[in-house]
Amino acid sequence: MAKVKGRQSRIENLVVIGGAPVRAPGVVWLVGAGPGDPELLTLKALKVLQGADVIVHDGLVSDEVLALATSTARLISVAKRKSRHSYAQDEINRMLVAFACEGLTVVRLKGGDPFIFGRGGEELAACREAGVVCKVVPGVTAAFAASASAGAPLTHRGSAQAVTFVTGHAAKGEIPDLDWESLGRANQTVVIYMGLSSAATIGERLIAAGRSGSTPALIVENASRDDERRIATTLAKLGVASAALTGPAMLIVGESMALAIAGGESGLDAAAIPAMGARRVSDARGKA
Numbered sequence: 001m002a003k004v005k006g007r008q009s010r011i012e013n014l015v016v017i018g019g020a021p022v023r024a025p026g027v028v029w030l031v032g033a034g035p036g037d038p039e040l041l042t043l044k045a046l047k048v049l050q051g052a053d054v055i056v057h058d059g060l061v062s063d064e065v066l067a068l069a070t071s072t073a074r075l076i077s078v079a080k081r082k083s084r085h086s087y088a089q090d091e092i093n094r095m096l097v098a099f100a101c102e103g104l105t106v107v108r109l110k111g112g113d114p115f116i117f118g119r120g121g122e123e124l125a126a127c128r129e130a131g132v133v134c135k136v137v138p139g140v141t142a143a144f145a146a147s148a149s150a151g152a153p154l155t156h157r158g159s160a161q162a163v164t165f166v167t168g169h170a171a172k173g174e175i176p177d178l179d180w181e182s183l184g185r186a187n188q189t190v191v192i193y194m195g196l197s198s199a200a201t202i203g204e205r206l207i208a209a210g211r212s213g214s215t216p217a218l219i220v221e222n223a224s225r226d227d228e229r230r231i232a233t234t235l236a237k238l239g240v241a242s243a244a245l246t247g248p249a250m251l252i253v254g255e256s257m258a259l260a261i262a263g264g265e266s267g268l269d270a271a272a273i274p275a276m277g278a279r280r281v282s283d284a285r286g287k288a
């Protein structure tokens with residue numbers, strides 16, 4: 001190791017100050033990996049990914065994106081697993097801080113955008129509390145990929161003056177705690193993350209709050225991936241149409257989702273599930 005007296009030099013995270021080697025502090029990058037298609041990764045995300053010593057990733061990050069990491073980077077999956085131990089959020093926070101304290105460049109790679117239902121805020125707070133520098137690289141959130149690939153805008157002059165992202169996640173059998181009255185108003189788009197298992201309840205609540213059962217709805221599973229599936233349906237049929245999907249999937253409800261049926265240039269011929277009240281998007285386009 002080179003020693004440089006009286007000034008500072010950095011060799012692979014070791015800093016020599018006046019002859020005494022100390023570890024330079026590491027950094028944690030919270031990076032949005034986008035919805036799956038590696039071409040939807042930002043240039044900045046790619047650059048940071050390729051400079052990482054350690055990549056701590058969740059299950060929504062696609063293999064194609066992980067393949068862009070350098071071969072020397074250590075990959076750690078903290079994906080939720082059914083049969084094996086899943087990492088609690090506290091454990092992930094501690095892991096990020098510990099690696100950074102070792103002087104490593106840590107990338108916390110998360111599906112979509114780290115600050116949209118991604119618990120990125122908690123990781124940022126844990127780093128700040130530990131005095132670790134934490135920087136954020138935004139990502140393309142799943143809602144953007146889902147609406148774009150279906151050719152259905154989230155806002156649209158005259159029919160979608162607002163868009164709201166909500167979580168559909170609730171304990172089994174429970175109703176998500178949302179502002180139903182506000183979401184029940186017409187001419188706005190409601191985008192539901194993690195809503196597949198509560199789709200029927202969400203549909204019922206929106207209708208009870210005043211939204212018409214005939215409001216167009218779009219369900220997109222695996223948005224931007226090779227196995228993407230899209231179902232164009234209505235609010236009244238949201239639960240039935242979602243039943244055969246396993247996710248990850250976005251539910252999007254709103255008048256402008258009618259455009260997914262009317263057409264667009266973004267590949268509405270992707271396979272959709274021809275079942276239970278849902279129309280194949282490709283069929284709908286052909287007959288429109």
Ligand SMILES: C[S@@+](CC[C@H](N)C(=O)[O-])C[C@H]1O[C@@H](n2cnc3c(N)ncnc32)[C@H](O)[C@@H]1O
Pocket residue numbers: 035036060110111112113114115116117118140141142143146192193194195220221222223224225247248249250
């Ligand atoms: C924990 S949230 C993470 C969201 C992520 N941070 C984002 O910005 O897209 C997980 C939910 O995002 C949605 N999701 C994520 N990736 C998706 C994809 N490629 N296609 C459809 N939905 C997706 C699903 O609703 C899934 O249950």
